[in-house]
Amino acid sequence: MRPPKGGGFEKDDADGDGQVTKEEFSGPSEHFEQLDRNGDGVLSRDEAKPPQGKGQRPSR
Ligand SMILES: [Ca+2]
Numbered sequence: 848m849r850p851p852k853g854g855g856f857e858k859d860d861a862d863g864d865g866q867v868t869k870e871e872f873s874g875p876s877e878h879f880e881q882l883d884r885n886g887d888g889v890l891s892r893d894e895a896k897p898p899q900g901k902g903q904r905p906s907r
Contacts (some may be wrong), residue, residue, distance in 0.1 A: 856895040
């Protein structure tokens with residue numbers, strides 16, 4: 848069994864191939880389209896869970 852990793856993507860990725868299709872996606876299709884930034888009809892891990900880069904501060 849795979850441990851849950853913080854939520855939606857892992858759960859929706861029913862076959863575990865690292866991509867969530869529209870059929871697999873549990874949310875509203877509008878939301879899917881927002882997440883599907885490259886418009887290929889599947890959500891990659893990156894698209895579903897964008898990296899937490901918001902408060903990036905230069906650390907040098
Ligand atoms: Ca995509």
